Amino acid sequence: MVLFTLRRFIQSLFVLLAVSVVVFFAVYAVGDPIELLVSPEATMEARAATIARLGLDQPIWQQYFTFLWRALHGDLGTSFVHGIPAIELIVQRIPATFELVVVAITLTCVIGIPLGLVAGLYRDRPLGRGIMATSVLGFSLPNFWQGMMLILLFAVWLGWLPASGRGDTVSVLGVPLSILTADGWAHVAMPAVNLALANIALVLRLTATGVSEAQSQEYVKFARAKGVRPGRIVRRHILRNILIPVVTVVGMEFGSLIAYSTITETVFAWPGMGKLLIDSVYQLDRPVVVAYVMLVTLIFVIVNFIVDIMYAALDPRVQLVAPAQ
Amino acid sequence: MSASCLRTAVLAALFGLAAGAHAQSLTIALASEPTAIDPHYHQATPNNAMASQIFETLVAQDAKMSLIPGLATSWKTLDDTTWEFKLRDAKFSNGQPLTPQDVIFTFCRAMNNEEAIAGSYAAVVQKFADVQAVDAHTLRIKTLKPYPLLANDLTRTGILWSGIVEHGPIVFDLDKKCGVTGAWPKVADFNNGKNAIGTGPYKLKSYVKGTGIELERNDGYWGDKPEWRHVRFVPVPNAGPRLTGLLAGDFDVIESPAARDVQRIKSTPGFGYVVTPSVRVVYFQFDVGRDASPLVKADNGKNPLQDVRVRRAISMAIDRKTIVDRIMDGMATPANQFLPDGMFGTLPHPPQLKYDPEGARKLLAEAGYPNGFELTLSSTNDRYINDGQITQAVAQYLSRVGIKTHVDAMTRSVYFPKRAKREFSFAMGGWSSETGEASSFLQYWVTSFAPELGMGTSNYGRYSNPELDRIFRQAVTTVDDAKREKLLQQALTLTLADLPSIPLHYESSIWAFRKGLTYEGRADQYTLASSVKSAR
Numbered sequence: 001m002v003l004f005t006l007r008r009f010i011q012s013l014f015v016l017l018a019v020s021v022v023v024f025f026a027v028y029a030v031g032d033p034i035e036l037l038v039s040p041e042a043t044m045e046a047r048a049a050t051i052a053r054l055g056l057d058q059p060i061w062q063q064y065f066t067f068l069w070r071a072l073h074g075d076l077g078t079s080f081v082h083g084i085p086a087i088e089l090i091v092q093r094i095p096a097t098f099e100l101v102v103v104a105i106t107l108t109c110v111i112g113i114p115l116g117l118v119a120g121l122y123r124d125r126p127l128g129r130g131i132m133a134t135s136v137l138g139f140s141l142p143n144f145w146q147g148m149m150l151i152l153l154f155a156v157w158l159g160w161l162p163a164s165g166r167g168d169t170v171s172v173l174g175v176p177l178s179i180l181t182a183d184g185w186a187h188v189a190m191p192a193v194n195l196a197l198a199n200i201a202l203v204l205r206l207t208a209t210g211v212s213e214a215q216s217q218e219y220v221k222f223a224r225a226k227g228v229r230p231g232r233i234v235r236r237h238i239l240r241n242i243l244i245p246v247v248t249v250v251g252m253e254f255g256s257l258i259a260y261s262t263i264t265e266t267v268f269a270w271p272g273m274g275k276l277l278i279d280s281v282y283q284l285d286r287p288v289v290v291a292y293v294m295l296v297t298l299i300f301v302i303v304n305f306i307v308d309i310m311y312a313a314l315d316p317r318v319q320l321v322a323p324a325q
Numbered sequence: 326m327s328a329s330c331l332r333t334a335v336l337a338a339l340f341g342l343a344a345g346a347h348a349q350s351l352t353i354a355l356a357s358e359p360t361a362i363d364p365h366y367h368q369a370t371p372n373n374a375m376a377s378q379i380f381e382t383l384v385a386q387d388a389k390m391s392l393i394p395g396l397a398t399s400w401k402t403l404d405d406t407t408w409e410f411k412l413r414d415a416k417f418s419n420g421q422p423l424t425p426q427d428v429i430f431t432f433c434r435a436m437n438n439e440e441a442i443a444g445s446y447a448a449v450v451q452k453f454a455d456v457q458a459v460d461a462h463t464l465r466i467k468t469l470k471p472y473p474l475l476a477n478d479l480t481r482t483g484i485l486w487s488g489i490v491e492h493g494p495i496v497f498d499l500d501k502k503c504g505v506t507g508a509w510p511k512v513a514d515f516n517n518g519k520n521a522i523g524t525g526p527y528k529l530k531s532y533v534k535g536t537g538i539e540l541e542r543n544d545g546y547w548g549d550k551p552e553w554r555h556v557r558f559v560p561v562p563n564a565g566p567r568l569t570g571l572l573a574g575d576f577d578v579i580e581s582p583a584a585r586d587v588q589r590i591k592s593t594p595g596f597g598y599v600v601t602p603s604v605r606v607v608y609f610q611f612d613v614g615r616d617a618s619p620l621v622k623a624d625n626g627k628n629p630l631q632d633v634r635v636r637r638a639i640s641m642a643i644d645r646k647t648i649v650d651r652i653m654d655g656m657a658t659p660a661n662q663f664l665p666d667g668m669f670g671t672l673p674h675p676p677q678l679k680y681d682p683e684g685a686r687k688l689l690a691e692a693g694y695p696n697g698f699e700l701t702l703s704s705t706n707d708r709y710i711n712d713g714q715i716t717q718a719v720a721q722y723l724s725r726v727g728i729k730t731h732v733d734a735m736t737r738s739v740y741f742p743k744r745a746k747r748e749f750s751f752a753m754g755g756w757s758s759e760t761g762e763a764s765s766f767l768q769y770w771v772t773s774f775a776p777e778l779g780m781g782t783s784n785y786g787r788y789s790n791p792e793l794d795r796i797f798r799q800a801v802t803t804v805d806d807a808k809r810e811k812l813l814q815q816a817l818t819l820t821l822a823d824l825p826s827i828p829l830h831y832e833s834s835i836w837a838f839r840k841g842l843t844y845e846g847r848a849d850q851y852t853l854a855s856s857v858k859s860a861r
Contacts, residue, residue, distance in 0.1 A: 031742030037442050039368050040769045040783040043451070044776040050442060081367075082360050082534065083440045083512045093535060148565060155573035163573035164566050165559055166536065269354075269561040269570065271536040279562070282707075284738045 005305075012301040016294055020071070023293045024064050024286070032056070033080050033284035054080055067290070076294070077287030081280070086291040090273060095175050096166055097265075097272035101257040103179065103188055104195035109250060112200040116207025117234065123212050132208060138201025147194045147267035154190060161186050164269035191268040195261055199253050206249060210242030217241075243314050251307035259296040349554035351857060354567045354579040358560035362532050363515035364483025364523075365435045368445035370757070373481055374851035375558070378540060380483030380523035383410055383428065384476045388847045388856070390604065390668070390761030392476055396423060396484055396524060397464075405471040405804050406454070410464045415524045415547045417486045423524055425458030426495040430487035432456060433495075433503035440512045448779075449478045456497035471802045473809055477760040485510075489520040526551045526855055535560060540854065549855075556854040571596065571837055578838040580852045584654040584710065590837050598837040600656055601846025605757040606663050607709050609702070609719070610770065610826040611636055612750040614787025620701035620733075620750035629698050630750060633823055638688035640827040642726040643719055644680040649830050652714050656835060660828035662817060663756070663766040665848075669806075670763025670813030676821060678828070685726040697727035703744070704753035706734040710832050716753060719829075747785050754783070754826065757850065763813045764801055771820050772797050788825030 034056060038047050051057050055066060067077060076087045115131055122128035155163035167184035169176035178184030214220055215238065223233050262274030273292065280288040311318045357371045364376035377385075385395035397410040415423040432453065435446040452475075455467040468475065487495055491507030498504070514520040521529040526548065527540035538558040542551055559576065561567040564583040570576045572593065582590065582598070590596050611630045612618040618628045629635045645659035658665070661675040689697060702720050706713035713734040720730040735743075744752050758765040773789040774781040780794075793816050800812035820826075836844045836852065845856045 031739050032745070033738075033742075035741040035745045036738060037367075039445055041368065041448065041765070041779075042445050042782075043448050043779050044782075046445070046448065053439070083366065083442075084516075089534065092533070096536075148569065151566070151569045151573065155575075156569060159574065163570045163575045164561060165570075165575065266563050267566050269559065269563075269566050271533070275562075276535060282736070282738055 004308075008301075008305055012298070015301065016297055019297045020068070020290060020294055021064070023290050024067065025060070027281075027284065027286045027289050028060055028063075031284060033286065036284055037080060067287075071294075076291035079280075079285055079288050081283050081285045081288075086285075086287040087295075089288060090276065090292055090295060093271060093273045093276050095177060096270060097258055097261065097274065099177060099179050100188060100191055100195065100264075100270060100272060101254060101261065103192040104199065104257060104261075105250065105254050107192060107196040108199040108203055108253070111196075112203030113207050113246065115200075116204040117211055117239070119204065120208040120211025120215070121234070123208065128208075131204070135201040135204050138197045138204075141197070143194065143198070143263045144267055146197065147191075147264060150190045150194055151267070161190055166271055191264050191270050194264050194267070195257055199250075199257075202249060202253070203246060206246055207242060210245065211238055214238045214241055240314060244311060247310050247314065248307055251303050251310075255296075255300045255303040258299055349552070350556070351553040351578070351854060352557045352559060352576050353852060353854065353857070354559050354561045354570055354576040355852060356562060356564070356567065356580045358535070358562075359538070361512050361516055362518075362521050362529055362538075363438070363510075363512045364485070365438045365441055365446040366512050366515075367442045368481070368759075370850055373759075374849075374853060375538065376483045377525065377851065378527045378853055378855070379521055379525045379529055380485065381415070381525045382482055382484065383412075383479045386480050386761060386849060388601075388845050390848045392480070392761075395480070396428075400476055402804055403465075406468045408466045408468070408475055409459070410466070412462045412464060413547060414462075416545045417522050417524050418528045418543045418545065419486070419488075419522050420545065421486060421488060423484070424461065424487075425464045427487045428464055428484055429456050429458065429497050429503060430490075430492070430495050430505070431482060431485045432497065433499065433505065434485060434509060435482060436499055437502070437505075437509045438512075439509070446482055449475075449482060453497070471804050473801065473804045473806075474760055474762075474764065477762060481759065483523060485520070486522045489514075489522060527556065530555075551855045552858060553854055558852075568837070571839065574839070576839075577842060578836060578844060578852075578857055581835055582837045584656040584835065587654065587656070587835060587837075595840045596837060597840060597842070598835060599844050599846045600833045600835050601848065602658050602665060603757065603832050603834045603850050604664060604668070604761065604848050605709075605755055605832045605850065606660050606766070606828055607712075607715070607753065607755045607830055607832060608660075608663070608826045608828045610752050610754050610786045611788075611824075612747070612752075612786045613825055614774075614789070615747075618750040619748055620703065620731075621698060622700075623694065623698035624696070625693065628750075629692065629694055632692045634688045634692040635694065636824040636827070638685040638692070638726065639723060639728070640678055640824055641681045641688070642685040642728075643722045643827070643829070645678065645829055646680070648715060648718050652711050652718055653830065653832075656710070656833040657830040658833065660830050662821060663770075663826075663828055664758055664763050665831055668758075668762060670800075670810050670817070672814055672817055672821075675817075682722075682726050689726060689728075695727075697729055699729045699731075700751055701731040701733055701749075702751050702753075703740070703749040704732075704734045705737045705740045708737045708740070709753070709755045712753060712755075715829065744785055747787075749785070752785065755832075756783075759849070761848070763817060764797075767797055767813070767816055767820065768801070771816075771825060784825075786825055788823070790819060790823060793819045793823075 055063055079086050079089055119128045119131040151163045154161045167178045167187035168181045169178045170180045220237055223237050262278055265272045265274040277292050359371040359375040360367050364380045382395045383397040385393050387393050396413050398413050400410045402408050432450045436450050452468050452472050454469045457465045459465055489510055490505050493504045495504045510520045516532050518529050526546045528543045530539040530541045532538045540556045542554045567579045568582050568586050571579045590598050613631050616628055623629045649657045649659050661678050662671055664671050702716050704712050704716040716732050716734050720732045723730045756766050768780055769783040772780045773794050774784045774787055776782050796812055797816045800809050803809040834850045838844050841860055843858050843860045
């Protein structure tokens with residue numbers, strides 16, 4: 001376990017390094033941020049001073065090494081646009097995104113897995129077929145359109161829920177959380193459902209396929225022949241065996257929702273990280289983009305690590321040792 | 326306290342607040358968010374608009390951008406380089422009275438804001454030789470050279486309270502830090518509210534990037550009391566959610582709904598909108614400075630855009646009125662010059678840029694291009710209203726007179742750096758004159774490229790006309806308004822004869838609001854809480 005963690009840690013350092021190179025140079029290739037920042041009204045000296053202050057007068061490789069050196073000292077750079085540390089800008093947005101994604105992923109599991117189970121167990125009956133058919137909708141609706149429709153229905157026509165933004169927050173250990181207030185729940189409901197729909201469909205279909213496959217396995221037949229109660233077969237024998245792919249997918253989806261729920265955040269004006277990334281890309285705010293992608297990589301690394309540990313907990317055959325080279 | 330107890334308390338507080346404050350609170354959705362509260366950070370419309378509600382300036386602009394008294398009740402020039410401002414009896418939001426020292430401190434701070442993006446606020450103060458407090462209400466500014474636009478330029482310098490830093494006696498002496506002994510205030514100190522102390526109608530309550538800005542009425546304000554006690558500005562960059570938020574009742578007022586949605590707002594009971602012509606002009610600039618321009622190809626190997634007849638032909642080939650009617654849904658005004666008629670320094674009767682495809686063809690033939698040439702139109706697709714479609718339409722008009730066109734529309738972060746590197750031949754531009762008079766467009770887009778003088782910095786086409794330069798330089802050093810206006814008109818006439826750029830239209834700004842409100846639209850595109858009034 002210790003060796004496994006250590007290897008993982010070293011691997012992820014290399015991943016982070018590679019990501020920083022790719023993103024840094026990619027944003028550089030798009031264009032010169034000075035043209036977007038400095039108005040033509042600025043004098044030549046002022047313009048030159050700004051270029052020098054942002055370090056943009058250096059050759060690109062030198063800019064990169066300055067960035068790397070500072071990053072090693074815990075400084076990921078200062079936003080060109082906002083003039084405050086990039087990481088601070090991102091961290092301000094994390095609670096909002098995290099909250100939204102946790103609600104969405106909880107919905108995904110609570111609705112997706114049981115429905116998938118039902119659909120798999122009764123796959124030849126109208127109930128199972130109905131669930132499977134409906135789940136196709138979850139994939140095929142475009143996220144943006146689906147969000148607008150939710151808003152039109154629940155906010156504009158029915159007037160039940162607010163159309164956008166985040167509700168009132170309560171500070172818990174200095175972290176502003178909105179899921180502790182009624183107003184917060186009213187705000188989080190629609191964006192969370194919007195994020196969850198496609199994932200529910202995904203988890204549902206994954207579970208259903210797993211269940212119907214597992215049902216024809218020898219060990220299930222044997223358990224049935226032995227006279228084990230059907231409920232226990234489902235819990236002990238079927239569910240436990242099919243959860244590995246489900247956990248993997250939920251883990252990956254968790255990471256990607258944290259990082260890239262941009263569309264939902266845009267539609268519902270949710271003040272999360274995805275919106276920050278898009279804004280920063282538009283403004284060529286390189287420090288923010290680089291810090292963002294590196295942070296997201298870190299989140300993925302951590303999520304993968306947790307998923308691996310969960311494998312071991314779910315399946316005794318899985319051992320947490322890195323393969324010997 | 327248990328969790329449920331806490332929740333009850335929070336809910337009770339919320340509902341109590343909501344019930345009491347509802348009638349006096351206002352929520353406004355912004356299309357673009359200010360990047361800081363610091364009034365000397367970044368010269369951008371959202372920043373200036375937000376700052377102007379908290380920090381006032383010596384001179385202000387009304388909705389049509391005419392100069393009106395701000396913190397100065399009056400001003401006059403004593404000679405070509407000396408201005409005298411009479412200060413108002415105003416109080417900062419912390420109760421301290423406004424003094425000439427606060428103004429001097431503000432000027433010094435604008436010069437010493439290291440974090441400012443390209444020191445655009447410092448550019449004004451750099452032209453000062455001295456600033457003297459004559460008495461408790463009188464301030465004299467001596468400029469290095471005649472500086473006729475001083476009053477216009479002071480409309481963007483928000484006045485700070487000198488007490489935000491430690492200081493001795495404050496005098497305008499930049500080498501000695503003007504008497505400031507402490508550290509110069511940082512941008513972050515304004516964002517967190519610590520230094521956000523101004524004389525304006527509102528006080529900053531909170532500023533959370535990406536989430537919203539909350540303002541509270543400044544009850545000690547000298548002027549008309551604003552109607553709204555609490556104002557919340559929420560950034561919603563996407564037009565769709567901004568509109569649905571209005572329709573759902575989340576917002577009372579929204580900035581720039583999409584022009585195509587105006588019909589919808591009109592047909593929905595309970596909502597209203599206002600369309601106001603702005604000073605933002607949209608145009609195309611020609612690359613006239615090079616014999617070989619990258620995106621134009623003619624059979625004779627020359628750069629046809631260097632011929633004024635070709636430029637005039639291209640202008641004649643475009644039907645501006647149809648573009649305004651069809652593509653802009655009427656939310657624009659066809660332009661015959663670069664600043665709306667009637668503003669200072671514009672031509673009272675500009676030559677009409679008529680749609681005349683036959684004439685255009687003839688002119689092209691006369692210039693030696695009866696079969697046209699190949700031209701790529703470059704533009705943004707996410708900066709100006711409907712910019713991509715406008716470029717498509719212009720390309721079609723040019724094809725009709727025989728010019729073979731290509732359209733290359735791209736996102737602004739790619740476009741602007743490319744344009745600065747002069748990679749285009751016929752490139753879209755947009756300019757909003759913050760001074761509300763004709764010199765700014767001429768200075769940056771038309772006069773010869775001379776960055777050391779701060780002139781022609783956006784003249785990517787490198788048009789150069791010594792006669793025009795001479796007149797313009799004379800204009801910007803002439804303090805006498807009547808004489809300066811004449812000179813600016815002369816320079817503009819020369820520009821419209823040579824057409825280094827061709828104007829298309831002035832964008833209109835749109836605001837939509839719920840029933841029971843009115844909004845006074847502003848030519849400078851500012852969205853201000855004090856422009857929202859209850860309808861009577």
